[in-house]
């Protein structure tokens with residue numbers, strides 16, 4: 001099976017073309033290929049498939065390194081756009097793609113960065129899903145001995161966003177896994193730690209569901225900005241500094257789609273016998 005290794009700000013992917021190849025992978029096979037010592041190694045596997053909903057160019061499936069299939073992936077979306085053009089699967093610069101949780105539209109800019117219409121952020125608890133009596137801007141979660149203040153949002157996938165004073169000392173490795181598996185997130189969640197520099201700039205680290213901390217999380221950046229805007233702390237246009245680099249997130253508020261702009265990098269092509 002041919003594949004490409006790609007990354008979006010260090011969030012790395014194995015990308016497989018299932019338009020021209022027959023691809024049938026079990027959860028065990030995905031976990032084996034994800035292993036950084038004995039496999040290809042990746043945060044997520046992206047499988048590009050032919051379209052099967054009207055008015056779309058492709059469908060793409062996303063799997064975390066623990067083998068779980070997920071609804072959305074921001075950095076993956078940009079890599080998907082670069083991949084289909086590199087592999088000659090399309091020449092379009094504006095691409096419509098369906099994922100497990102709806103459609104997104106991607107535009108490849110002249111400088112090869114990619115701007116993605118990620119759709120509207122969702123705050124309604126039952127749709128995230130998050131257990132709460134009613135929708136709030138800020139929730140209190142108790143995790144073992146700690147009381148955590150956070151916002152929650154779905155970008156197709158579930159996110160929890162915690163504001164921190166210092167991004168370096170944020171408890172990503174300890175609080176991340178506790179909240180990822182917290183009973184108030186029935187489908188687990190991605191946990192973002194956000195330091196607000198000013199109304200247009202934030203630092204962000206994300207403990208990703210099904211992976212652990214990554215160099216960057218696109219949907220995590222979108223969710224952090226959406227939560228920050230909803231809480232009245234951020235402007236409509238925000239630079240998000242992640243350990244792997246910078247994303248630009250734009251959101252004009254309720255009923256408007258959110259846009260993410262950033263790079264996508266092809267690392268190498270490979271072949272794996274499975």
Ligand SMILES: N[C@@H](CCC[C@H](N)C(=O)O)C(=O)O
Pocket residue numbers: 011043044064070071072073074075076157158190208209210211214216217218219220
């Ligand atoms: N790295 C991604 C998010 C991938 C999915 C996530 N781990 C989940 O389980 O929802 C991104 O760039 O958005």
